[in-house]
Amino acid sequence: MIAVDWGTSSFRAFRLDAAGGVLDRTSSALGILHVPHGDFAAVLRNQVGGWLAAGESEILLCGMVGSRQGWVEAPYLPCPAGPSEIVAALVTVPFENARVRLVPGLSDADESGVPEVMRGEETQLLGVMETDGLACLPGSHSKWAKIEGGRIVSFRTYLSGEAFSALRAGTILGRMMIDAPSDHGAFAEGVARSGASGHVLHHLFGVRTRGLFGTLADTASASYLSGLLIGHEIRAALPAGGRVCLIGAASLTALYATAISACGGTAEIMDEDAAARGLARIAGVG
């Protein structure tokens, strides 16, 4: 089968064997926002045509390709949800010479009844979470999900990644930052600061004043801001001394693992091919 993780800014496809092992892989920057003329079928055929010619006829897609801005909208499935609920809610898309199906995203509601959504992360979660526990998928919109009995029972989103980018691009904090390699010491100072008294809106101003008073270098302040926001997210999402599985790109999960440890928690970094494994599991392969 062919497993595809098709997000906003990237396209990643895997050819899987009958045991769910990765035989081959391909990727491109043709995320759903960059599909020429909205012709998703043409992009898909172009990307995986060789595997179709070699006999594959089953394609399972996850990610924002199933959103309103994607190919066909696959309505959100409410939590708790596991593989059986997701299989029952797959959306079939017309495509010649292969069966193409979309994995739906999941929805939840927080303690105040405010909606939660994910699209793509549910598949990664099912790919790696074989035991009960807490998982974090860091990113622009970081997700923290609870897994019980192989099902995703609830999740919460934190806007940390996108807030970092916006604060850097649009405030006085960013105007004094100088691009430089990540500064691990400054990142750790930011994580520590997130545990101090005072609200994050106050802590943010300290990025400015520490620069002004010369105790934070302009080349280090982006790392400090990153640590500050990630630290706030972790302290809010992770119970004291808790354990969490990290799923995502290696650079980001390594950063989160450091911060989680500094906040008194324990992190385990999972396989980067979580989406392929999740799609295999949903397809009943392997």
Add this chain to the structure above:
Amino acid sequence: MIAVDWGTSSFRAFRLDAAGGVLDRTSSALGILHVPHGDFAAVLRNQVGGWLAAGESEILLCGMVGSRQGWVEAPYLPCPAGPSEIVAALVTVPFENARVRLVPGLSDADESGVPEVMRGEETQLLGVMETDGLACLPGSHSKWAKIEGGRIVSFRTYLSGEAFSALRAGTILGRMMIDAPSDHGAFAEGVARSGASGHVLHHLFGVRTRGLFGTLADTASASYLSGLLIGHEIRAALPAGGRVCLIGAASLTALYATAISACGGTAEIMDEDAAARGLARIAGVG
């Protein structure tokens, strides 16, 4: 005397009588970032030349004009500070036919030793705070200051205003917002949401999902986001049931007064000419 509040984006000047009353006023958009060729003396002479010709010879300036990006840097004075400490730290600037002096900004340190700064707000505070208490000056960098015995004893800054602008300009939250008049109901919902469980980084994502699920109109989401951030600031800065004096532009102080009341506090909106009165007090006039 002539009192001038010269900030980053605006210039406001007042001609005061011997009792500190406002005889005349003028303003322009020639904030310190818009002074042609950095010629502060020329702008000042151009703006208040008529009053100098009429016999004024004493000019007192406050605001960012005393910063590193301004005319001459007036070093920060540490808290606690009142009129006598500020008078002793005035910085004289060369100027023909008049004595021109700059009010220094103030510095403080929070519970963790991270520096705090203000420049201009100290003068507004001294203009209106005749009794002990808590004052808030809302804005891009909102200031909350404690006044005791006529002196500013400590203060804290919240980046709420600038965070609002950056999140609106640089995140998915802003991409779905449609410009519209302020929506008082949505603002109140945002303030209420700030009191719910969960971190502000989580609450921010709810602005997106409520829009997605149709429970928050695209024309109302900017007001909701504003209420959410201002609510977080107030709940962090104002003790339960506390009382605060609001100093600043009428549109902003009215918004804060509504939010403070919704958070269980009491607000009193002060005179908009606080800077002129503070400069008169520092000059010993009136």
